[in-house]
Amino acid sequence: MSGRLPGADADTSRLFEALRPDLLRFAHWLARDRSIAEDIVQEALLRAWRSREALKDAGAARAWLLTIVRREHARMYERKRLELVPLDEVAETHAGAKYAEPEGELFALRHAIMKLPLEYREPLVLQVLGGFSTEEIARELDLSPSAVLTRLFRARNKLRVLCGMAAAPDVSGNEELP
Amino acid sequence: MNCATARLLIGAAPASAGGQLEQHLAECAECARFRQEMQALDGDIHRALQSPPQLAARPRRAPPLLWRPLALAASVLLAMTLVGVWLLRPTDTLARELVTHVQAEPGSWLSHEQLNGAGITQALRGAGVGFDVTSDQITYAHSCWFRGHYVPHLVLQTDKGPVTVILLRHEQVRAPQSFREDGMQGVIVPAEHGSIALLSQHDGGLEQLAQRMREDVRWLPEAR
Numbered sequence: 329m330s331g332r333l334p335g336a337d338a339d340t341s342r343l344f345e346a347l348r349p350d351l352l353r354f355a356h357w358l359a360r361d362r363s364i365a366e367d368i369v370q371e372a373l374l375r376a377w378r379s380r381e382a383l384k385d386a387g388a389a390r391a392w393l394l395t396i397v398r399r400e401h402a403r404m405y406e407r408k409r410l411e412l413v414p415l416d417e418v419a420e421t422h423a424g425a426k427y428a429e430p431e432g433e434l435f436a437l438r439h440a441i442m443k444l445p446l447e448y449r450e451p452l453v454l455q456v457l458g459g460f461s462t463e464e465i466a467r468e469l470d471l472s473p474s475a476v477l478t479r480l481f482r483a484r485n486k487l488r489v490l491c492g493m494a495a496a497p498d499v500s501g502n503e504e505l506p
Numbered sequence: 507m508n509c510a511t512a513r514l515l516i517g518a519a520p521a522s523a524g525g526q527l528e529q530h531l532a533e534c535a536e537c538a539r540f541r542q543e544m545q546a547l548d549g550d551i552h553r554a555l556q557s558p559p560q561l562a563a564r565p566r567r568a569p570p571l572l573w574r575p576l577a578l579a580a581s582v583l584l585a586m587t588l589v590g591v592w593l594l595r596p597t598d599t600l601a602r603e604l605v606t607h608v609q610a611e612p613g614s615w616l617s618h619e620q621l622n623g624a625g626i627t628q629a630l631r632g633a634g635v636g637f638d639v640t641s642d643q644i645t646y647a648h649s650c651w652f653r654g655h656y657v658p659h660l661v662l663q664t665d666k667g668p669v670t671v672i673l674l675r676h677e678q679v680r681a682p683q684s685f686r687e688d689g690m691q692g693v694i695v696p697a698e699h700g701s702i703a704l705l706s707q708h709d710g711g712l713e714q715l716a717q718r719m720r721e722d723v724r725w726l727p728e729a730r
């Protein structure tokens with residue numbers, strides 16, 4: 329690799345490895361399947377490695393890699409039309425859980441997030457896990473900032489309902505969702 | 507700012523703030539309460555997202571109870587060994603990175619779950635490697651990110667204890683190298699394509715096992 333300092337590749341490799349758990353968590357929320365998420369991250373890291381010279385600032389690596397993971401998921405989603413994960417399995421694997429307990433509440437919330445349609449789940453995960461701003465999400469998803477605000481509002485409103493809270497009046501207008 | 511706009515902003519980003527929003531909240535108790543609710547919900551969302559549910563994870567077989575005290579003993583032995591043995595710095599960066607990698611996966615040597623062929627194939631997938639060792643010797647098989655490539659990381663159970671085998675298609679060594687580091691010893695031997703690294707915590711036997719690995723590993727023509 330011309331122009332790269334000695335040891336730069338080793339540093340980049342370590343950086344990628346350190347960020348891998350974050351990427352896997354992010355991919356898991358998008359794909360809703362651990363093994364698919366692992367495939368996505370593996371492919372994304374290979375792509376990222378091939379393009380590593382584009383990464384000028386190690387501090388930007390996390391957002392850069394998350395973006396690559398998201399695009400890899402989108403590619404895989406389009407290519408294979410990912411099979412829906414039977415969400416009822418969650419209840420089966422967590423049979424007997426006491427939802428009144430804190431961990432039970434979190435479990436219910438995880439379940440509720442998983443049940444969100446991708447168009448709501450994706451911006452929410454980008455925002456909360458990825459730390460992306462509304463404008464950054466809009467660029468990434470090719471939406472207007474107002475459409476992103478709408479989706480985020482509706483995502484949280486759905487979670488309110490799924491968690492047993494009263495729905496907030498939908499003040500998000502009439503954005504047409506795909 | 508009216509209530510509709512305030513609630514849209516709050517619902518979309520409960521942590522959002524701004525002069526106009528704050529001014530509205532100072533004057534509207536209902537919207538202020540809505541933000542409190544949404545911020546509390548957002549805290550839960552953040553915590554929930556830290557750990558995805560294991561929706562599709564393959565259920566892991568619990569190790570037989572018999573192994574648990576042995577696993578504990580192995581942990582104690584590992585700790586005592588790490589404290590007690592001498593330190594010899596490796597002369598090679600590759601060796602040091604291999605040791606660091608194995609230390610980062612301490613559970614790999616404690617696994618006693620026999621893997622089936624599919625699990626081993628999964629770990630080798632994409633690395634362009636075939637492997638003929640009988641699967642009942644392999645108790646750990648993962649595909650790990652190492653020096654810019656996914657490499658198969660296996661643990662074989664031997665008479666002397668577990669041995670880590672890492673197949674390094676992209677790392678060349680001219681001649682067999684031995685090293686000691688942090689209570690581990692290892693060898694890196696040249697292979698048909700790249701090299702093979704073996705690490706263990708017991709003395710002896712690695713060279714012979716390395717020779718066997720060189721014969722058993724099949725380097726496929728196309729690596730991804």
